[in-house]
Amino acid sequence: MIYLRLFWEFFKTGLFAVGGGMATIPFLSEMAERTGWFTQGMLADMIAVGESTPGPIGVNTATYVGFTVAGVPGGIVATLGLVLPSFLIILLVAAFLKAFRTNKYVERVFYGIRPASVGMIGAACVAVMRLCLVDTAAFAESRALADLFHWKGMALFALIWVLTNLVKGTKKLHPVIFIAASAAVGIVFRFAGA
Amino acid sequence: MKLKLLGNLFVAFAKVGVLTFGGGYAMLPMLQREIVDAHGWATEEELADYYAIGQCTPGVIAVNTATFIGQKLGGPLCAAAATLGVVFPSLVIITVIAAVLQNFAQLAVVRNAFAGIRVCVCALILNAVVKLWKKAVVDLPTLLIFLAVLALAVFTKLSPVVFVVAAALAGVALKAREAKR
Known part of the structure; x- marks a missing residue:
């Protein structure tokens, strides 16, 4: 049931x-x-x-x-x-x-x-x-360190972290704003590769 | 009379539910406006008390606070009305969104958007962890509990229930030793 x-x-x-x-x-x-x-x-x-x-x-x-x-x-x-x-x-x-x-x-x-x-x-x-942020499957296949990270994802992650922790003007913004912006970034830079 | 209070509680907390974005701290100002200012159901201090207890008892803070105020005003039935009020908007809104998204989940635009959003969720959860960390990790024993649970939760498949029960026992044992000294 x-x-x-x-x-x-x-x-x-x-x-x-x-x-x-x-x-x-x-x-x-x-x-x-x-x-x-x-x-x-x-x-x-x-x-x-x-x-x-x-x-x-x-x-x-x-x-x-x-x-x-x-x-x-x-x-x-x-x-x-x-x-x-x-x-x-x-x-x-x-x-x-x-x-x-x-x-x-x-x-x-x-x-x-x-x-x-x-x-x-x-x-x-x-x-x-x-x-x-990481792609262990691709890394296991190629053994190249460059393949271990999703570089686009890492960059966006770092940017959001800085904006939500360090930048005075954006620190207090509501999370929904960052979520909406990330969706836009995901679409423009084809984060899913689709 | 009682019926009217039940209805009022349900509507007031449904309003809080609709107008709260993101839960947690975002909810306090809404509660103040609706519960303290508009209805006079609790004082500023009482609300702060309920909120603090809601944070350290199990469950969703918004729900705990609603239950508390309802109970105080008119017993378990009023508590139920307030609680159902605060979850009602979520039920409706999420069900509609989930049903819509289900039909578009395979579109390239939607998949790319959510791949971007996941990265953002990572950062938001990390921020929440840091914020909670500052309140919870206050000395060496709490630091050790934090590190042990973090490591075990990452590397083993133990149920979270085990961690909570073990940590509760550890808390009692550690503080009891401290008190004896």
Whole structure:
């Protein structure tokens, strides 16, 4: 029963992803690996759409994955699965708000989880980089270092990094602007070779 | 009366959902306008509290904040109305976009565009990692947890659930030792 499996997969994601929408990415990446429902490349595209449309990124990406796997009902089931654990947890936390904020065990647990969550998102970042910045297949064939990198991709990556971190005027621009500009660059310079 | 509140909550949070682009920090000003200024459902400080808790509990921050405010106003039913409100626009918008893109995915223009966008997503995720890193990695133990999880997540196929549970236990153990000293 695909809907039950979808719901369960996203329930787990919602239960263990701490730190907002980006924290769901490692779970989705592992889901792709294990279930074969979608590829890492498709996941990167879905994240991009999730970032460039209104609404929380985590919810957008869940809806998209669910839709890809099992149509409109799939999108609904995946989203509800993602939301249910935090819904229940917040109801519980709200009842003990003061105790929760000052509880030393809660503080200790999150002291450990926070850096782990960043490590997992970092690993997901490495996975997307492997996908669009290096070409290990071509490198294995020719053994020429020049073939290891997607040079166009590297150049665009460096440019976006500089614009989002160093240049004062563009640092605060909304991500959707960079996504739209990258789409244009991809089309003009034929990033997919198509 | 109750029914009206449920409806109002759903609509207010659906508005927040539609007008928030990119989630996370982008949402706070929208919440302030809708929840604090327009409806007076929470004070500025309460909202900041809910938001902070939403960040350190599992799940999507926007959803957590919505649940919190709904619960505070009128119990679990109101929490459900607020939560469904905040996800409703995403469901509709993404479903439409996904259905449209499915039909054009093979076009050269679309494939080239997404190849460019993937590079941008790389950079955006890296920026998010750096930002979160500054808040999470505060001393040597947290640095070691970060490095261990990063290495294991890159080179093994362990489930992320394992990392979260192990890191939670490590956090408790490390802080308990510190407290004993």
